[in-house]
Amino acid sequence: MTLKVTVLGATGSYPSPDGACSGYLVEGAGTRLWLDAGSGTFANLQRHCPDLGALDGVILSHAHPDHWADVLGYQVVLRHIFKRQGVPAFGPPDLLLMLEAIHGPPGPELDWTTVSDGLTATVGGLGLRFSRTDHQGETYAVRIDADGTSLGYSADTGTGWGLSALGPGLDLALCEATLPPEEAGSIPHLTAAEAGRTAREAGARRLVLTHFQPGVDRERARALGSEAFGAPVEVATEGACYEVGS
């Protein structure tokens, strides 16, 4: 079983001139999930999943807009164009309040589940397990399993949380590396070295760094992350695909 992750956006906090905010298309076991919906990712999603009716669910890690702003357009598509109902959606309680303030209750288009620490769920053939991270507001990392192959996504976090909270045997860790080393600990985010360290401690087989603030030197992040991880790491770029599993 394989899991495929396509990067729809890898910029943190706000979009860069040529980059979307956080978002990924996760495919496995015949199921497609939109994992975080930062600004710019809805446009990129349609390059990789042109049939929006083939999307099986949406996961929104937290209420910072660089992770969910584009779901507003998706709601419009579901409600007024596709007239589709019951698409599984997962997110924290404060985000539900924001969505309700803009579009009203997310149903019936979205079948909303309010996430809590330790929540497990399935969407199609994919198993989900959420873990609350060390970040402002309720923020949830998620482990996604496809019949023995696993992805761990850190969402946003400081060093008070680690990827090991998602359990052992991660085939691919997708971990934020927001900060340059000079700003370590200044706000609840990770540097590339901290991301490498938490992935190594979790025993992840492969590490992709992501959520870079505009202007951060990604090649420097690659070097620092690789040193801490103990093996070469990858640096997420828009359109990149990572496949793991047999």
Ligand SMILES: [Zn+2]
């Ligand atoms: Zn963010």
Ligand SMILES: [Zn+2]
């Ligand atoms: Zn955040």
